[in-house]
Amino acid sequence: MNKQEVSMIGFEIVAYAGEARSQLLDALNEAKNGEFEQAEMLIEKASKTLSEAHQSQTQMLSKEANGEEVDLGFIMVHGQDHLMTALLLKDLVKHIIELYKKGGAKVE
Template sequence: MVNVEKLSETAMHIITYAGLAKSYYMQGLMYYKEGNTEAALKLIQEGEDEFIRAHHAHGETLTNEMSTSDPQISLLMAHAEDQLMSAETIKIMVMELIDVYKEKRGNKGE
């Protein structure tokens, strides 16, 4: 039997970690745009660390669900998965935009 309280708690962790990841990625892009490459890359790494935490929590939940015969889909978990995927999308877009800024600067931003 799935523990709904535990599932909700895990979903909230995923939402929190993914939200932090998105914020770090966007802040990193802003710093990069301003020419502060060191701060930008540090923030992007912090975003990656939070994304990994979210991804691990999600993977653990999936593993636990597979081991039970009572899969549980909740609106909260669906929202958590949406936040996780949007964090990944933002990361990809931020990295692409950083490449554009690099080209625009003639690779002086490294």
């Protein structure tokens, strides 16, 4: 894969991860206001969005695993950073929402 192809995949990953990040932060705000059902729906949407990012990543990884030369650039590194941050955020948001649920009240 040439650098331009890898960069396009990197941009896809950034876009998907950014969308998931927004969905996760919206989910956290919904949970903070006691809207747990809406929060869960947003987490599910974010999971699907992250799955799209992962599919883009896997496309490149499988080509490299099959011996194809992959010309990495900073855009792909940036994409990987966004993806890993969004995955971590998902785990944290899920835990924080559970804490909100146990509190049983809106948080101001």
